[in-house]
Amino acid sequence: xxxxxxxxxxxxxxxxxxxxxxxxxxxxxxxPVTMKCExxxxxxxxxxxxxxxxIGRPQSPHLSxxxxxxxxxxxxxxxxxxxxxxxxxxxxxxSAVSLQLPLDHYIEQLKLMQIGAGPVFALKFLVAxxxxxxxxxGIRHLLWDTARFLSIKEVYATGYAMLxxxxxxxxxxxxxx
Amino acid sequence: xxxxxxxxxxxKLRGFAALxxxxxxxxxxxxxxxxxxxxxxxxxxxxxxxxxxxxNVGQQAKRNMSGDHGKIWTIEKIISFLLxxxxxxxxxxxxxxxxxAFAVACVLHFHWGLEACVIDYARPIVVGPILSKIAIALLYxxxxxxLGALIYxxxxxxxxxxxxRDFWSITGTAADNQKSAK
Numbered sequence: 001x002x003x004x005x006x007x008x009x010x011x012x013x014x015x016x017x018x019x020x021x022x023x024x025x026x027x028x029x030x031x032p033v034t035m036k037c038e039x040x041x042x043x044x045x046x047x048x049x050x051x052x053x054x055i056g057r058p059q060s061p062h063l064s065x066x067x068x069x070x071x072x073x074x075x076x077x078x079x080x081x082x083x084x085x086x087x088x089x090x091x092x093x094x095s096a097v098s099l100q101l102p103l104d105h106y107i108e109q110l111k112l113m114q115i116g117a118g119p120v121f122a123l124k125f126l127v128a129x130x131x132x133x134x135x136x137x138g139i140r141h142l143l144w145d146t147a148r149f150l151s152i153k154e155v156y157a158t159g160y161a162m163l164x165x166x167x168x169x170x171x172x173x174x175x176x177x
Numbered sequence: 178x179x180x181x182x183x184x185x186x187x188x189k190l191r192g193f194a195a196l197x198x199x200x201x202x203x204x205x206x207x208x209x210x211x212x213x214x215x216x217x218x219x220x221x222x223x224x225x226x227x228x229x230x231x232x233n234v235g236q237q238a239k240r241n242m243s244g245d246h247g248k249i250w251t252i253e254k255i256i257s258f259l260l261x262x263x264x265x266x267x268x269x270x271x272x273x274x275x276x277x278a279f280a281v282a283c284v285l286h287f288h289w290g291l292e293a294c295v296i297d298y299a300r301p302i303v304v305g306p307i308l309s310k311i312a313i314a315l316l317y318x319x320x321x322x323x324l325g326a327l328i329y330x331x332x333x334x335x336x337x338x339x340x341x342r343d344f345w346s347i348t349g350t351a352a353d354n355q356k357s358a359k
Contacts, residue, residue: 049302059302079294086287090319092337093326102334107343111353120349135264138257145254177348 074159078137081130088127124174132169136162253289256282268345271338279337280327288320 046054066072096103140162143149149158260282267279292313299312331337347353 049300053302079290082287082290083294086291089283089287089327090323092340093323093330096330096334097326103330103340104335104343107340107347110344111347114349114351114353116349118349120347124345131264135261139261142254142257142261177346 070159071155074137074163078134078141081134081137084130085134088130120177121174124176125170128173129166129170132173133162133166136166136169249289253286256285256289260286267338268341271336271342273331273336276331276336276338277328280324280331284320284324284327288316291316291320 044051052059092103095106099106140149140158143158149155263275263279263282267275295309295312295316299309301309303309304312327337330340334340335343
């Protein structure tokens, strides 16, 4: 009852009058509801994608709606460098079995070509940078896995430190011979 | 009439009132979410009426991840950790054992890494169900053949460590020819 009074208007003297006029209509609107407990219907064991495919939902925009942040950029670079290193290893393996002559012959050929210090540095950097980045960021990831450096502040600090160390490491490695 | 309505619903309302007093407590060790009735609530609470009080969180978690990854995860981390030592060691002290250890660890590592990439990027909803399966199968073929090729290379040719050292010894200047002439 008090609920109906409140609906009629808080602190309003008109309340009872409105109630009197609309009493039957309001009560017609109120409908008795019976509630009972039932065992929960188990969720379909499908992934987010599977559900979206079944419903026919389109993909929502993702990458384009976020501001680029250091955390995300370092993360995707870790993947990219990992892919690059994988490509090098796969290329090394495949060239070792598919080339007609042993691999050291081709390395010797490259040596004899004397392409210059700059191009050699660039070539080495293409290998050294992904390696040193993936190496040092891998350490960072392994530390996270042991529940260290997980606050946002630490994530950024280790991120910048890793970036510096891996860049310097790559340059030093590329300059070595 | 309204009063009678209310009177009829009092038991149900009491049940509702008990609801906020129920708390969802996630117990990590059990992997279950348990609907726990806090103390000092009457037995009429909805929670007590429910037949199924346990919701399996493990099952729900499966919907967000691709399969059970818990056991392999530890091995992945061990291999990653080993590689931190193996990569410099193979380069500094190239020998057959290190070369082969490097090949196995490296292939395992990049296989799991690329598998994660394929699962994330070549999803059925993005590239279609057939292509995503082909991508995974192709990855297995590439990883296996690469491992074979690298071990073949280590056994029949100079090996990974020496190959890297040879490549790194290039300076691109005339000094190379003097060295190689020796």
